[in-house]
Amino acid sequence: MNYRNSPRRGPATDNVAKLTIKEDGTLLATAAALLPDHKPTKLKSMLRHNQLAINGVPSTKYDQPVSAGDQLWVNFDRSFQVFSHPRVKLVFEDNDIIVVDKGYGVLSTAAGRPSDDTVYNIVKKYARGFSDKASVYVVHRLDRDTSGLMLLTRTKQARDKLISNWNNMVIERSYIAVVEGKMEQKEGTVKSFLAENPDTFEMYSTDDRKLGRLAVTHYRVVEQGRHFAMLELKIKTGRKNQIRVHMHDLGNPVSGDRKYGGHPSPINRIALHAATLSIVHPTTGKAVTFTSPVPENFKTMIS
Numbered sequence: 011m012n013y014r015n016s017p018r019r020g021p022a023t024d025n026v027a028k029l030t031i032k033e034d035g036t037l038l039a040t041a042a043a044l045l046p047d048h049k050p051t052k053l054k055s056m057l058r059h060n061q062l063a064i065n066g067v068p069s070t071k072y073d074q075p076v077s078a079g080d081q082l083w084v085n086f087d088r089s090f091q092v093f094s095h096p097r098v099k100l101v102f103e104d105n106d107i108i109v110v111d112k113g114y115g116v117l118s119t120a121a122g123r124p125s126d127d128t129v130y131n132i133v134k135k136y137a138r139g140f141s142d143k144a145s146v147y148v149v150h151r152l153d154r155d156t157s158g159l160m161l162l163t164r165t166k167q168a169r170d171k172l173i174s175n176w177n178n179m180v181i182e183r184s185y186i187a188v189v190e191g192k193m194e195q196k197e198g199t200v201k202s203f204l205a206e207n208p209d210t211f212e213m214y215s216t217d218d219r220k221l222g223r224l225a226v227t228h229y230r231v232v233e234q235g236r237h238f239a240m241l242e243l244k245i246k247t248g249r250k251n252q253i254r255v256h257m258h259d260l261g262n263p264v265s266g267d268r269k270y271g272g273h274p275s276p277i278n279r280i281a282l283h284a285a286t287l288s289i290v291h292p293t294t295g296k297a298v299t300f301t302s303p304v305p306e307n308f309k310t311m312i313s
Contacts (some may be wrong), residue, residue, distance in 0.1 A: 025086040031076050037062060038072035044082055060089040063222075067105040068092050091139045098132050101159065101300055107292045108133055108146065108162045111302045116280045118151035118160060133162055149173065150248060155266075158185070158284025158302050168292040177246065181288040181297055185243045185253055186232070186304050187310050188281035189262040190272060193239045197230040200256040204249045212269065213251040215259050225249040227256040235312040238265060240304075253282060265311065277307040 012254035029044045041053050041062055048056075060068040063083040064076055068090040076082070081104070081286040083090070093100035097113035110129060112118070117128040126132075130148050147169035149161040172179050202215035203222030216222050225247045232240040239262065243253050251270070257263050258270040264282050266275030275281055288299040 018081075025085070029082045029084065031078055031080045031082055033078050035076055036072065037064065037069055037074040037076055037082075040076050040082060041084070045051060045084065046290070056084070060092055061085045063090050067100055086092040091136070093136050095132050098129060100136075101302070102298075106164055106168045107291065108137075109287065109300050110160050111159050112152055112157055112284075114157040115154050119148055119153050124226045129160055130162070137164070152284055153251065153254075153280070153282075156185075156282045156284060157305065158286065159287040159300055160284070161287060161289070163292070171292040172289070176248075179290040179292070180246070181290065182286060182299075183245055183284070183288075184249065184286040185245070186283045186285045186308060187241050187243055187253060187257065188238050188255050188265045188275075188308050189241055189260075190238060190265055191262050192234060193231050193241070193260075193262060197228075200227045200229070200259060201225070202256070202259065204255060206250070213249070215255055215256050223247070223249055225252045225256070227253055233312050238281075238311050240308060240312050254280075276311060281308055281311065283308065 024220060031040055031044070034042075038053060041057070042048070042050065054072070056062055057070055057072060060070060061084065062069065063085075064074065064313065065081050066083055085244035097116045099111040100108070101111050102109040104184050110133060112129055119128050119130045130146065134144075134146045137146050145166070147163045149163060149168055149169055149172050152158065152160050161172075165198070181183065189281045202225060203217065203219050204213050204225045205216050205222035206213050208290065226245070228244045230242045232242050245252060254264055254267050258267075263270055264280055266272055266277070267282075268278040272280075284302065285304060285306055286299065288297060290296070291298050
């Protein structure tokens with residue numbers, strides 16, 4: 011099989027193939043099936059040196075699960091550049107989108123002041139490792155103290171397509187939160203118009219549609235503890251501080267969210283995490299879903 015005409019990633023000297031996986035399996039076994047002219051010792055060496063990647067994310071785990079429809083990326087010349095940051099994890103990337111799992115305390119963007127330690131700059135630096143002209147674009151932001159999934163794109167066209175048709179292209183965005191007290195109802199919906207106080211920059215709910223923008227939050231109690239409750243929350247509108255304001259409106263502020271009525275949290279952070287992101291891919295048109303596990307200290311608060 012001649013790979014020299016395969017799609018390339020990074021410098022022109024790289025010889026990279028992107029092979030579509032036909033059935034579920036594990037990384038090394040799948041690589042052996044797709045590269046029958048490579049001996050097992052050669053494949054193990056490539057695996058060890060980060061020359062195999064799933065959907066653009068390099069892996070050295072021979073038993074990493076792979077699914078039908080995933081892409082096996084093979085760099086025959088050298089190691090793929092590995093994304094590495096203590097507070098931001100690469101979840102998925104292809105030629106159009108990048109999904110990361112952001113740690114709490116990390117800014118999405120510079121917020122009006124220069125900063126290298128933002129998701130935008132961290133991902134841009136990674137992309138520039140392949141090409142000096144590489145660009146990244148932020149599709150949506152997370153609050154500094156909210157952890158979880160965040161979407162960026164490699165092209166302005168992909169970003170504009172997602173933003174201009176947001177309500178149709180975002181299938182689901184769900185969060186996990188630990189809130190104070192006992193919930194009166196096991197599930198429900200909070201709907202209001204959110205406006206911003208120009209003096210304090212705090213968001214607040216109003217019934218006046220002329221003052222604010224519609225925000226809708228659906229919630230479900232996952233587990234009720236003695237002092238806290240863990241909720242799954244689904245949003246479609248994604249307004250600034252939406253979940254935090256709506257939980258305050260219910261009388262169950264997010265733990266640690268002192269801006270909106272909460273008390274200091276036993277885990278020293280705002281207990282809010284973006285857990286699921288499901289979108290229509292801007293290029294393929296297929297639905298893709300990404301998940302991030304619930305932080306372990308959230309579970310500890312309930313138990």
